[in-house]
Amino acid sequence: MSVQYQAITWSRQKKVYDVLLASGAAGFLGLFVAAGAVTHPEATAETLLIRALGTCAFVMLHLILCIGPLCRLDKRFLPLLYNRRHMGVTMFLTAAAHGVFSIIQFHSSGDENPLVSLLSSNTRVNSLSAFPFQQLGLLALLILFLMAATSHDFWLHTLTPPVWKRLHMLVYAAYGLLVAHVAFGALQSAASVWPAVLTGAGLTIVAGLHLAAGIHERRRDSPLPARTHDGFVAACEFDAIPEGRATVAMIGAERVAIFKHEGKPYAISNVCAHQNGPLGEGRTIDGCVTCPWHGYQFRPDTGMSPPPFQDRVPAYRCRVDSGKVWVHPQPVRHDG
Amino acid sequence: MIRPLRHSHLRAWCVLAPFLAVVLVLAASARRDATPVNPGVRWERLP
Numbered sequence: 001m002s003v004q005y006q007a008i009t010w011s012r013q014k015k016v017y018d019v020l021l022a023s024g025a026a027g028f029l030g031l032f033v034a035a036g037a038v039t040h041p042e043a044t045a046e047t048l049l050i051r052a053l054g055t056c057a058f059v060m061l062h063l064i065l066c067i068g069p070l071c072r073l074d075k076r077f078l079p080l081l082y083n084r085r086h087m088g089v090t091m092f093l094t095a096a097a098h099g100v101f102s103i104i105q106f107h108s109s110g111d112e113n114p115l116v117s118l119l120s121s122n123t124r125v126n127s128l129s130a131f132p133f134q135q136l137g138l139l140a141l142l143i144l145f146l147m148a149a150t151s152h153d154f155w156l157h158t159l160t161p162p163v164w165k166r167l168h169m170l171v172y173a174a175y176g177l178l179v180a181h182v183a184f185g186a187l188q189s190a191a192s193v194w195p196a197v198l199t200g201a202g203l204t205i206v207a208g209l210h211l212a213a214g215i216h217e218r219r220r221d222s223p224l225p226a227r228t229h230d231g232f233v234a235a236c237e238f239d240a241i242p243e244g245r246a247t248v249a250m251i252g253a254e255r256v257a258i259f260k261h262e263g264k265p266y267a268i269s270n271v272c273a274h275q276n277g278p279l280g281e282g283r284t285i286d287g288c289v290t291c292p293w294h295g296y297q298f299r300p301d302t303g304m305s306p307p308p309f310q311d312r313v314p315a316y317r318c319r320v321d322s323g324k325v326w327v328h329p330q331p332v333r334h335d336g
Numbered sequence: 337m338i339r340p341l342r343h344s345h346l347r348a349w350c351v352l353a354p355f356l357a358v359v360l361v362l363a364a365s366a367r368r369d370a371t372p373v374n375p376g377v378r379w380e381r382l383p
Contacts, residue, residue: 042378128366165341172348179356183363196364203360207353214346221342276341 017083021090028056046105051186053098058182058202060091061175065206069213075281078292085151088171092141092148099141102134133185140177143170153274161276179203221250232319232326238265239323246289248280252329255280256316259289259300266300267316267327273298273305279313302332 032052036043043051067084070077107117122132147168149155156164179199187196228234235249241260248255248270255270257280268289270280277293284290288297288306298305303315314331 042381044381128362131363162341166344169344169348172352176352176356176359180359180363183360187363188367190367196360196367200357200360203353203356207349207356210345210349211353214343214349217342218346 014083014086018086021087025056025060025090025094028059029053032056046101050098050101050105053094053101054182054186057091057095057098058178060087060094061171061178062202062206064088064091065171065175066209069209072213073209073216075292078281081293088144089148089151092144095141095144099137102137106134128184129188131180131184133181133183133188136177136184137181140174140181143174143177147171147174156275161274165276175206220248221255229321229326231330232317232328235267235318235325235327237323238320238325241265241325244284246280246282247325248278249327251316251327254329256327257289258318258325258327259284261287261300265318265320265325267318267325268298268300268303269313269315269331271313272296273311273313 029049029052032055033045033048036048036051040048064084064087067077067080071081103114103118107114107121110117112120118134118138122130122134124130125132147170150159150164150167159167182195182199187199190196233251235251235256235258236247238260241247241258243260243263246257246259248257250256251267255278256267257270257278259266259268259280261284266289268279270278272279272291272293274291274294274296277291277296279289279291279298282290282292284300285297287299289300290297296305296311297309298311298313301315303313305311316331317328319326
């Protein structure tokens with residue numbers, strides 16, 4: 001929770017995650033190459049490897065893009081979110097290997113510099129079937145590099161979570177470029193219709209999940225009816241909050257997480273100071289509200305992280321009256 | 337605080353989803369015949 005650069009600490013969970021990730025990617029590549037060698041005996045090993053790496057990276061990008069909306073729609077998917085950045089970096093490395101091998105295979109045999117050849121050999125932008133798809137892939141790879149390079153918490157703290165998250169929304173642009181890269185590249189020369197069908201299915205799933213999660217979130221952002229008492233807003237029924245858990249309510253324009261801890265109500269911002277995770281979907285552990293995304297902790301009464309950490313989230317005054325929890329929309333100032 | 341950011345995800349996909357669907361349909365409709373002109377020639381095996 002410091003702005004100082006810290007090396008990644010490899011917990012057992014991260015090691016297990018990374019081993020499974022590496023095994024899955026290696027297994028995918030092996031199966032793809034083996035199946036390709038059987039179904040396309042004329043293809044060289046280099047070609048099969050290029051196709052395998054590209055397909056593996058594209059599949060991983062689909063998985064990465066599905067995790068976020070799935071977690072918004074169903075908490076049971078949260079464990080997939082914890083180390084999503086590891087999958088992102090793995091996906092970038094796989095995509096980069098695909099790009100490097102493709103440049104070697106298709107652009108390194110001439111007199112021209114391979115990168116110059118990549119950028120200048122096809123300029124038929126007015127042709128759909130011969131569109132310069134490789135440039136689209138290169139642009140997507142540059143975006144993925146930027147995201148992989150800034151994936152460490154150091155950059156999250158340095159850039160601040162809102163800026164970092166906006167920067168990492170560029171993954172949508174990268175995805176769009178890669179769909180076009182595949183559509184105008186691999187699909188153009190594919191003998192079977194299945195690659196096109198699978199690409200369409202992938203796009204439908206990713207877009208459908210994001211739209212569903214976006215509509216779900218927008219509904220949750222509907223403001224509460226303005227029932228006020230001494231400046232306090234009626235937020236929820238106190239008995240409806242389970243012990244150690246929270247109910248999230250819109251107070252003004254903000255989501256506030258109202259926790260019940262040791263029989264008392266506490267209201268803090270629903271937005272974690274680390275990666276803007278939904279604190280209200282977490283629970284209290286050792287007397288602290290614990291974010292469900294990465295385990296950052298905050299005291300429910302002050303919104304401050306336990307010492308020695310110095311992160312904080314806004315805390316709000318609240319009270320119980322007539323069975324309801326009333327929350328004051330102005331955050332409490334804590335100068336210490 | 338982050339409501340605009342949350343909503344920007346939805347706006348991005350409202351644009352991206354139909355745009356990419358059109359791209360995919362256009363690309364699929366422009367597919368060339370994958371059968372080689374000379375089936376006996378394997379370009380990957382050429383020196």
